[in-house]
Amino acid sequence: MEIIISVAMNPAVDKSSSVEHVIPEHKLYCKAPHFEPGGGGVNVSRAIKKLGGESLLFYPSGGLTGKMLENLLLQENINHYPIPIEGVMRENLIVLEESTGQQFRFGMPGPFMSKQEWERCLNELFDFKPKPNYLVISGSLPPGVPSDFYARVAKKGKESGIKVIIDASGEALKLALQVGVYLVKPNIREFKELLGSDVQEESQIEFEATKMIESGWCEVLVISLGAAGALMVSRNTVEYIRPPTVQVVSKVGAGDSMVAGIVLSLFRGNTLRNSILFGIAAGSAAVMTPGTELCRREDTERLYEKLLSSTK
Numbered sequence: 001m002e003i004i005i006s007v008a009m010n011p012a013v014d015k016s017s018s019v020e021h022v023i024p025e026h027k028l029y030c031k032a033p034h035f036e037p038g039g040g041g042v043n044v045s046r047a048i049k050k051l052g053g054e055s056l057l058f059y060p061s062g063g064l065t066g067k068m069l070e071n072l073l074l075q076e077n078i079n080h081y082p083i084p085i086e087g088v089m090r091e092n093l094i095v096l097e098e099s100t101g102q103q104f105r106f107g108m109p110g111p112f113m114s115k116q117e118w119e120r121c122l123n124e125l126f127d128f129k130p131k132p133n134y135l136v137i138s139g140s141l142p143p144g145v146p147s148d149f150y151a152r153v154a155k156k157g158k159e160s161g162i163k164v165i166i167d168a169s170g171e172a173l174k175l176a177l178q179v180g181v182y183l184v185k186p187n188i189r190e191f192k193e194l195l196g197s198d199v200q201e202e203s204q205i206e207f208e209a210t211k212m213i214e215s216g217w218c219e220v221l222v223i224s225l226g227a228a229g230a231l232m233v234s235r236n237t238v239e240y241i242r243p244p245t246v247q248v249v250s251k252v253g254a255g256d257s258m259v260a261g262i263v264l265s266l267f268r269g270n271t272l273r274n275s276i277l278f279g280i281a282a283g284s285a286a287v288m289t290p291g292t293e294l295c296r297r298e299d300t301e302r303l304y305e306k307l308l309s310s311t312k
């Protein structure tokens with residue numbers, strides 16, 4: 001059997017509400033909250049589902065929030081594999097200020113995980129049968145998990161012949177790339193941070209991206225550029241792909257939808273280029289939906305067809 005595994009080391013329950021005005025010192029009377037599963041890898045699995053695919057979500061879970069997260073995933077029919085931990089999973093808060101339309105997003109750090117716990121996650125991930133064809137690692141690491149955790153995943157993935165796709169940032173991303181992965185999707189800010197320099201010129205970005213491929217950091221580099229689409233770089237291609245213009249409603253979930261689109265399309269056996277087009281379509285579809293809603297399948301497929309016919 002062929003499968004995609006998505007790893008979320010720092011999943012969350014996202015609690016959304018709204019209030020007329022956000023004013024300091026006052027008690028704010030919010031509307032009834034809405035709860036959803038959240039966090040990097042979690043949204044990749046949810047977006048794959050929305051696009052008509054399946055994946056297995058692998059994540060640590062603890063406390064009452066952990067139970068709630070498991071229930072929310074069950075309700076969405078997401079195949080999931082929780083690893084029990086002592087700590088209590090985080091709950092993030094998203095508040096819409098109705099008078100201005102501004103969204104306030106409060107992110108929590110996540111529970112502390114012991115060495116024994118994160119090592120168990122790593123071992124169970126690679127003992128899992130069937131072995132995944134694609135393994136997506138995405139999002140932040142909770143306190144206690146060392147910054148070389150993704151590098152360890154990359155190393156084991158390489159040894160087992162699994163294609164690892166990473167969407168992370170900072171030190172954890174850098175260490176994983178030093179081991180080498182199949183595909184990495186930084187946005188332009190994360191790419192510059194990785195380089196440690198503020199490259200501006202397109203030619204210089206292309207040069208540095210090509211260097212990363214040649215150094216064995218990844219086989220494919222997809223630098224996402226927001227409304228400008230993405231730069232795709234592999235051993236024999238450097239190409240800018242511009243998405244069709246869409247109405248921007250909420251940018252939340254663009255990156256996760258993009259990663260979900262790329263991996264699902266690769267998994268379905270499409271070419272690398274078409275898979276990246278599908279990812280860009282999914283990212284753009286996500287910005288068309290309100291609040292935290294991820295990409296819709298119909299929008300994604302329509303944008304994909306447009307992209308296919310407008311790019312050679």
Ligand SMILES: Nc1ncnc2c1ncn2[C@@H]1O[C@H](COP(=O)(O)OP(=O)(O)OP(=O)(O)O)[C@@H](O)[C@H]1O
Pocket residue numbers: 186187188224225226227228229230243244245246248251252253254255256258279280281282283284287
């Ligand atoms: N304003 C926009 N219009 C059209 N498409 C967009 C827009 N913003 C993002 N996208 C689509 O989503 C993809 C990913 O967006 P972006 O580069 O903002 O990723 P990101 O910064 O990783 O996002 P996130 O904050 O969700 O992690 C883009 O490549 C593009 O296809």
Ligand SMILES: [Mg+2]
Pocket residue numbers: 167187255256
């Ligand atoms: Mg991102």
